[in-house]
Amino acid sequence: MAYTLAEKILLAHSDADEIAVGDLIMVRCDIVMANDVSGPVAFRAMEEMGATKVFDRDKVVMVADHFMPAKDAVSAGLQKRLKEWSLAQGVHFYDQGRGGIEHKIMIEDGFVVPGSVVVGGDSHTCTHGALGAFGTGLGSTDIAAALAFGEFWQGVPGTILVTIVGDKRRFVSGKDIILDVLAQIGVAGGTDKVLEFVGPGAEALSIDERLAVSNMAVEAGSETGIFPADEKTAAYLEGRARQPWEPVRSDPDAVFASKLTVDLDRLDPLIAMPHLPGNIQRVSDVTGKKIDQVYIGNCGNGTITDLRQAAEIFRGNHVHRDCRAIIVPASQAVYREAMAEGLLEIFAEAGLVVSTPTCGACFGGGNGAMAAGESALTTTNRNFKGRMGSGEAEVHLANAWVAAAAAVAGEIVNPAEVLA
Amino acid sequence: MIISGNAVCVRGDNIDTDVLYPGAYLNVDDPQKMAPFLFEGLDPKIREELVGETVLVVDENFGSGSSREHVPQAIRASGITCVVGKTFARIFYRNCFNLGVPAIVCPEASAAAGKGSVVTVDTDTGVVTVDGQEFQARPIAPFMLDMLAAGGLVEWSRQRSA
Ligand code: SF4
Numbered sequence: 139m140a141y142t143l144a145e146k147i148l149l150a151h152s153d154a155d156e157i158a159v160g161d162l163i164m165v166r167c168d169i170v171m172a173n174d175v176s177g178p179v180a181f182r183a184m185e186e187m188g189a190t191k192v193f194d195r196d197k198v199v200m201v202a203d204h205f206m207p208a209k210d211a212v213s214a215g216l217q218k219r220l221k222e223w224s225l226a227q228g229v230h231f232y233d234q235g236r237g238g239i240e241h242k243i244m245i246e247d248g249f250v251v252p253g254s255v256v257v258g259g260d261s262h263t264c265t266h267g268a269l270g271a272f273g274t275g276l277g278s279t280d281i282a283a284a285l286a287f288g289e290f291w292q293g294v295p296g297t298i299l300v301t302i303v304g305d306k307r308r309f310v311s312g313k314d315i316i317l318d319v320l321a322q323i324g325v326a327g328g329t330d331k332v333l334e335f336v337g338p339g340a341e342a343l344s345i346d347e348r349l350a351v352s353n354m355a356v357e358a359g360s361e362t363g364i365f366p367a368d369e370k371t372a373a374y375l376e377g378r379a380r381q382p383w384e385p386v387r388s389d390p391d392a393v394f395a396s397k398l399t400v401d402l403d404r405l406d407p408l409i410a411m412p413h414l415p416g417n418i419q420r421v422s423d424v425t426g427k428k429i430d431q432v433y434i435g436n437c438g439n440g441t442i443t444d445l446r447q448a449a450e451i452f453r454g455n456h457v458h459r460d461c462r463a464i465i466v467p468a469s470q471a472v473y474r475e476a477m478a479e480g481l482l483e484i485f486a487e488a489g490l491v492v493s494t495p496t497c498g499a500c501f502g503g504g505n506g507a508m509a510a511g512e513s514a515l516t517t518t519n520r521n522f523k524g525r526m527g528s529g530e531a532e533v534h535l536a537n538a539w540v541a542a543a544a545a546v547a548g549e550i551v552n553p554a555e556v557l558a
Numbered sequence: 559m560i561i562s563g564n565a566v567c568v569r570g571d572n573i574d575t576d577v578l579y580p581g582a583y584l585n586v587d588d589p590q591k592m593a594p595f596l597f598e599g600l601d602p603k604i605r606e607e608l609v610g611e612t613v614l615v616v617d618e619n620f621g622s623g624s625s626r627e628h629v630p631q632a633i634r635a636s637g638i639t640c641v642v643g644k645t646f647a648r649i650f651y652r653n654c655f656n657l658g659v660p661a662i663v664c665p666e667a668s669a670a671a672g673k674g675s676v677v678t679v680d681t682d683t684g685v686v687t688v689d690g691q692e693f694q695a696r697p698i699a700p701f702m703l704d705m706l707a708a709g710g711l712v713e714w715s716r717q718r719s720a
Contacts, residue, residue: 162699178587179627187715205585213585261625261649277627277653279711286715291652291701325572326619329648359622359647414572501624502581520623522576524599529577 140389142297143366144332147272147386151255159296159395168254168271168381170284171199173240173497174206174216176259179278180285181223189286191227198229198285199249201240204497209504238469238495241265241437245349246471248378252367253386257284262437262519264355267333267364268348269371270386274361295361296331296395297388298323302339304403309553311447312347313439313517313537315339316354316363317408318400321418328360331395334388335365339402345374346443350537353438354519357415409515409550410535413523421540425550428460430512432545433526434538435466435493436500439517442467442475444538449481451542451556452488458548463490464506470495490545502526508533515544559706561639561660562678563611565671565688568597568604571618575650578621579628589631596632608636613677615668616643621650621661630654640679642686642695644668655702658710662686664695681706 139156141149149157151166170192172180177200192198200220205213217234224231230249237243241262244250252270256263259281266273276290284290300319319333333355335348343351348365355363365371367385375383407421434440434448445467457463465485467473473495476482485492491506499506500518507527508514514526514533521533534550543553577599579592586592597604614633620643621629630653633641641654644665654661662679667686670693671677678687681703684695698706708714 162701175584176625176627179589179631182587182589183712186712188719189715210585216585216587219587259625261623275625275649277625277630277649277656279627279656280652283711283715286719291705293699325622326645326647329619329645356623356649359619361648501584502576503584520574520576522574522623524580525576527582529580529599 140391140393142388142392142394143334143364143386144272144295144297147253147255148292148294157294159294161294163292163294164289165255165292166289167257167284169197169199169249169256170281171201171240171244171256171263172259172281173204174202174220175204176278176281178216178219180259180281183279183282184286187282187286192229192285193288195228199244200224200229201232201237201243202234203239204501205503206234206496235470239437239440239497242440242468245269246469248375248380251375251379251381251383252371253383257281257290261356262353264360264362265349265353265438267352267355267362268345270365270367272362275356293330297334298328298331299394299397300333300335300400301337302335302400302402303337304339304401306402309407309539310402310405311537312343312350314405314408315400316351317410317418318405320358320416322398323358325357325414325416326359328355328358331360333358333360333363335363339400340365341368344443345370346441349441350438354415357519407537407540409540410521412521412532412534415520415535421536421550422552425552427550428513429515429544429549430461431506431508431514432461432463432541433499433506433514433516433518434541435468436518437468438519439538440466440468440472442472444517445472445476445481447538448542449484451539451546451553452484455488455546455556457489457545461545461548463545464493464499465490466493466498467495499526515541515550517541559681560678561681562676563613563639565615565673565675565677566604566607566612567615567671567673569617572622573600573616573620574623575621575626575629576623579626579632584626584628586628589635592628592632593635596636608638610637612638614638614641615671616641617668618644620646622647625649627653630657630659634659642667642677642679655705656711658706660706662695664693667693667695
């Protein structure tokens with residue numbers, strides 16, 4: 139029987155002899171992750187299930203990243219609970235200042251390998267598809283069961299094959315590829331499906347750019363956004379991977395739910411306009427709109443690649459006097475890399491706030507909320523009403539070049555216009 | 559299982575979990591304390607309609623976005639016994655079943671219901687009744703029916719660990 143990449147992974151992690159789209163199966167997890175928001179809710183549910191110990195402490199990762207550093211005493215209490223539970227269970231635990239944003243550090247630290255199943259108490263666990271894993275987000279009660287028994291129930295999803303062709307033009311990044319997919323299929327177009335990215339344009343993407351693409355698969359409603367492992371994946375995992383792995387690919391005669399193409403030769407920098415990630419325009423069609431705050435960061439777009447792109451714009455430039463800008467390296471490792479390369483100096487010089495690695499304002503948790511009537515341009519993944527503070531604020535999503543350029547101009551602008 | 563209640567309609571497609579339960583309140587981890595923030599980013603006045611046993615009636619791709627279980631937890635704690643919609647976002651959908659609050663996919667019933675309609679759902683047959691008018695919902699997988707009968711994933715798992 140011919141299977142897609144996602145089907146092969148699920149089949150290998152279940153007791154079924156064969157599977158078909160729509161079948162409901164129990165799937166074994168290689169890694170279970172939660173954070174300061176989803177973890178404590180899951181711990182309660184796990185206790186109620188009568189389970190006292192996790193199924194395998196080496197396969198559990200807890201990360202304090204959402205309200206980190208704690209915004210108030212209540213949030214501090216959640217992090218205390220997360221830490222105490224993690225120490226008592228003996229699982230992997232990333233404390234304040236020791237890691238950063240969950241998805242980025244799990245990838246950096248080799249927890250995610252091609253062909254594995256990663257579940258996280260966070261919808262952007264789909265990011266792990268960048269390394270060829272079935273990474274998917276679950277709620278806290280699902281996570282509780284996964285912590286206790288090492289498995290979760292799952293309907294076998296169909297797969298949408300996304301073929302990326304052509305060469306990226308100037309100021310186009312991974313972010314624009316996934317925004318183009320959203321423009322094509324909409325915010326519910328990937329429901330009960332996996333996105334699989336193939337083709338010369340996909341192979342040419344760096345791991346950082348693949349993170350940006352996979353990160354927003356859930357914005358199309360998809361379970362995960364997966365890149366078949368290749369030499370780039372292997373090179374990245376060299377000396378990093380915590381478990382052996384084999385590359386997995388879709389069978390040539392696998393059946394796909396649908397197919398679409400992203401043509402890089404024709405792709406312009408894109409932007410998601412308020413208040414929906416699928417509300418896509420070309421940047422050049424919406425220039426001139428005033429921006430009050432720029433936010434460069436998050437699990438998929440706070441990579442060294444994003445920071446280098448931002449630094450290209452900020453070198454010799456200054457944040458506009460009517461605009462504020464925050465830059466958030468996704469992990470301590472990215473932070474240190476940026477420091478070693480002199481990027482943090484460029485940002486501070488240009489008048490940005492350089493933040494600790496954290497989720498923070500990406501989900502409205504703190505460190506950069508928006509006031510009513512203000513507009514933000516961010517490299518994050520959601521621009522829902524109220525996502526970054528006031529429900530009367532507007533959020534736009536774009537790549538790091540576009541975001542940095544808007545900070546310099548104080549309005550949406552084509553990046554070429556502000557290069558110093 | 560037969561579930562019923564008075565309809566509370568929340569109209570609009572792609573209603574996301576951020577407006578249903580804004581990020582600033584995610585530092586609450588006790589499900590009993592989540593209900594006061596339900597619909598906070600959408601329209602807090604909807605909470606006033608949640609009297610007695612209610613059925614939430616929604617449109618397309620309801621619950622898109624975050625995996626935050628705070629939304630279905632607050633839904634359950636508010637006396638909402640089930641959600642009837644045209645389509646649901648996947649994580650929200652499974653979270654609902656895990657908490658014993660079924661999300662029923664039945665576009666016709668969603669369209670027929672209005673504020674205060676009496677809605678009854680037979681989860682086994684998939685028949686949804688709106689003010690006496692019958693509609694057929696999409697089928698629910700046997701595993702999910704088992705889990706519902708147990709009361710949700712916590713209870714189902716407790717039986718399993720016993
Ligand atoms: S950075 Fe934003 S999108 Fe990523 S895990 Fe944190 S809150 Fe979620």
